[in-house]
Amino acid sequence: MNKETDEALELARSFREALRQAVYVTRRLDVGETELTGTQLSLLTLLADGGARVSDVARSLGVRTPTATEQITRLEGRGYVRRESDPDDSRAVVVRLTDGGWEAVERVNLRRNRAIAAVIERLEPADRTALESAIPVLTSIYDRLREE
Amino acid sequence: MNKETDEALELARSFREALRQAVYVTRRLDVGETELTGTQLSLLTLLADGGARVSDVARSLGVRTPTATEQITRLEGRGYVRRESDPDDSRAVVVRLTDGGWEAVERVNLRRNRAIAAVIERLEPADRTALESAIPVLTSIYDRLREE
DNA sequence: TGTTCATAATTAGGCATCCTAACAGTTAGG
DNA sequence: CCTAACTGTTAGGATGCCTAATTATGAACA
Known part of the structure; x- marks a missing residue:
């Protein structure tokens, strides 16, 4: 496994965590919104x-x-x-x-x-x-x- | 309306568009994944x-x-x-x-x-x-x- | 000690969103 | 023509989330 790939994987991991948060935050924004x-x-x-x-x-x-x-x-x-x-x-x-x-x-x-x-x-x-x-x-x- | 606020609003607009895409991409990733x-x-x-x-x-x-x-x-x-x-x-x-x-x-x-x-x-x-x-x-x- | 209020989790009922499969109508190519 | 491809709808089902009510336990205090 080369270093370049490992770094991309680590970045992918933190990016995916950010993605997950984005989904929940978006849902939160919807909740208060009745219209x-x-x-x-x-x-x-x-x-x-x-x-x-x-x-x-x-x-x-x-x-x-x-x-x-x-x-x-x-x-x-x-x-x-x-x-x-x-x-x-x-x-x-x-x-x-x-x-x-x-x-x-x-x-x-x-x-x-x-x-x-x-x-x-x-x-x-x-x-x-x-x-x-x-x-x-x-x-x-x-x-x-x-x-x- | 001051300029600073307008710029923040414009950035918010494009950020929100990215948020929306994040939600759908995440859903897409889920769909192919049965486990x-x-x-x-x-x-x-x-x-x-x-x-x-x-x-x-x-x-x-x-x-x-x-x-x-x-x-x-x-x-x-x-x-x-x-x-x-x-x-x-x-x-x-x-x-x-x-x-x-x-x-x-x-x-x-x-x-x-x-x-x-x-x-x-x-x-x-x-x-x-x-x-x-x-x-x-x-x-x-x-x-x-x-x-x- | 016993009453009362707060907390942890579950159950029940309901809504929004998405999917696949099957169907009806329209278009277009051989 | 006639068949294959495409557009949209309907039908049926799964998931994920919510609020309200319920059960059980803990904690505070007169």
Whole structure:
């Protein structure tokens, strides 16, 4: 076993511990929030870029289509999104935010971002910089892990 | 609204996006793994430091006691942990890894760490350094978010 | 000593999220 | 055409988490 590999393994170990904490913290953020769960907010947020098919929603969220269907149905029932049929392909369904959905996604996202920002503002400048430069790295790691 | 706050909000926004991805990636890692779910592995891993009460397990995992009871019962049924009564307090239950539990926690953790390590090894050195220095920052952010 | 309050864990009931399998409708290629 | 591939939904089931109520034990104190 070479040294390079051992170091990567050790880094992987601590990274995985951080991942675990991320999951629990995210759940905690959801608990106090009665309006939208984390999954629902993620779904609405991705629709802010424009309409998306059910299968696109599923892929973006990292879930199977029946799960996306279920969430969309729930959000539709509460008036946050609507289904339209795709003019180019009548099998497909395009999901869009309603006005109420737009309002909700902005309001809830701002509220949650403020909770995080309050913590970030108390970080040492060096730590803040470290966080800032790590985020794109995290994203690229997640992308690669998803592919496998 | 001052500039400092705006920047923190923007950083919070991208950090939250990374958090969301972390949740889904973790779920993905669980799906392929039939032996233990993420929660179960976390539970076993924390027991590797020694026996713990049900309430300690719950606190470490960030869940309520009934949830810990449920997970412990399930793992007990599969022979990974056992319950012992606390000699100092007969209300309490101490949970410990069995031999099979030890074996499982080492095997599964190594497997998952290798999957992450494989990605880390392909990072640019600068990115790897960025990841390394960000992990303690992440941990401290999570700690503070949990307190609130 | 005996009452009362606090603590540890479990049980019961319920909800959100996810999955696979099976199905219906639509499109597209041979 | 006719079959294979694709889009989305429905049906059924598992997991993980929660709150409220319950059982049993411990601790404090009049």
